[in-house]
Amino acid sequence: MLEIARRPILAMLEAYFMARRSMKNVTISLDEKLLQLTQAEAAKAGVSTSEFIADIVETALAAKAVKTGKNRQLEALERFFAGPKLNISENGRMPTAEERNARR
Structure with missing residues (x-):
């Protein structure tokens, strides 16, 4: 059931992130140790450092969108x-099937 609820959100995010044709450059500051760890993990994953960081941001945004969608559903409930x-009770009891379906 959770899979059904997640589909629209994930489809929207997937379409958004797959349309990354025009990438923008962003400058970020990392301390030396964090940069080295990031570069090592990117190398293990076989991607560039930039792509590795972009994937982490995408994953975080997707998780947030799924959580937000779930919260909206819970709030509606x-x-x-x-x-x-x-x-819906009559005289302190629930109506029978005949009573519920009777034409009035």
Whole structure:
């Protein structure tokens, strides 16, 4: 069920990130040790340092989008359940199938 809920968000993110035809340059500052670790991990992954950092940012943004989508769904459920109570019982009992389906 979670997979179904994630599809629209992931599809949107996938389309966004796959359309990275025009890459922009960004200058970031890293201390020497962090830079060395990043370069080593990028080499292990077989990608450039720039691509490695871009992948990390993409992953973080995708995780945030999925979490945000999940929060919206939870908030909608909470609003529904906090809303006015439905009066579906008759004389303190739930209606039978015949009573529910009777044409009135």
